[in-house]
Amino acid sequence: MTKIVTFPSPGGGASPAKARPPALATFRKVDKIFKNQVMALSGLDLEIRTGEFLSLLGPSGCGKSTVLRLLTGLAEPSRGEIVWSCERPQFGFVFQEPTLMPWSDVFTNVWLPLRLAGVSKEKARPQIEEALTQVGLSAFAKAYPRQLSGGMKMRVSIARALVTRPQVLLMDEPFAALDEITRLKLNDDLAELQSSLNATVVFVTHSVFESVYLADRIVVMAARPGRAFAEISVEAPPIRSEGFRMTAAYAETCRRTSAALHESMGETPASELSQ
């Protein structure tokens, strides 16, 4: 039922497959059925590899958010299992909305994960400042969320996720509510951040371009019931930058990803129609 198609990597001077990083977590035939009998996931097989940037791409309702909730342990699989190669790691989570506490300033918002772990404000200060610097907001520690633009709020949300130095960063359509310009800027910043972060990132998105630009590997999911439909590995320079968007490899990967996405929705991809 579940079929994972691995497309061949684009030809040309692509480097021979790097040593494949070990799996961090593996979904084995995972079903998720909600109380109202909605089958969000059915027989999902999915591997999350240590240190990779994995993008989950798929139509609305295919269970992407459910995968993230299962990873954090906020939900349990109804059938099947999720196997961790190590102890359950520290997570950072970024939602589609900034999800800040409006009554607290930026500093206190970023402090939250450490505060819940019992770390005092003074003890946490260096880590909070580091996280704010990583997202370029060190000057705004005292601002309240409502004084910030949408993009800045999102950065605060990312800083909050980074402050515990998580091994795994989960992002659920983090930039979907932003305008195009802010979104591109944040994509660049995230790409740069990822290279210095050393974390495993699982990034949920609706956008083909965003997933190709950022990810090492894209898993396209299909809906009703949610399952992994196709897998695409992205051959790209280790540090992404604007230049990557101009390359033929980028365009080709976008085309293939888009085709897989349409196929997952049971449509004939537009690019094949025109051929």
Place this chain on the structure above:
Amino acid sequence: MTRDDLVGYAVPAFTLGCGLAFWEGVVRWYAIPPYLLPAPSVIIATLFSDWGTLSSSLWVTLTITLKALVAAVIGSVTLAIIFAQSRLVERAFYPFAVALQVTPIVAIAPLLLIYLTPALAVLVCAFLVAFFPLLANTTLGLSSADHNLVDLFAMYRASRLQQFTFLRLPSALPYFLAGLRISGGLALIGAIVAEIAAGSAGQGSGLAYRIVESGFRLNIPRMFAALLLISVAGITIHVFLTALSHWLLSDWHESERGREG
């Protein structure tokens, strides 16, 4: 102050002035006797001449209202917190909450006067009237924290106490303050109604009692003066609670947006 501000204040002041002048004019022109409709000037004069009695009555009414409000805040917040701990407790209280909410509480004032001393009956009536909007709002507020934040707290393994103090209480604050503003006005109404009910039995010394008493004596100017003071009391409570709300929420809540310009 900008030009717009000046206009903003001048227009209502002007219409108020016009209304009062019209009232004064009509009373003088038709020579209406003060025991039918006193002119504003007569009401003001009465306010000064009877200030001793009226001011002490104002004080009594304000004190009762404030005591009732404080008791209502303590009671409703405590109960709302208990409700927030368990759905079952909330459901258990549900019939009482509904019965008391759909009954106009002031209707039980005569009943309270049978069971309690008049002074206490007035206080209890004001308390009950103020209690339910506060309870309803605070209960709603405590259960309306952003569900993504609730998930985030769970993901970071927050304790119940941490979730409550860092998330549920602050989320409930705007709801609580909205309830407080409603209840402030209602507590005054409760106190006045109960006092009128008690006043007819010859008890009490608040502003409502002064109105009843002046009515018996056909001292209409004093009745108007007492009425004016009740309005002033209502305005005072409203302004105070609005300022409190602004002070607590101005940093973050949408309802207070734009006031700082």
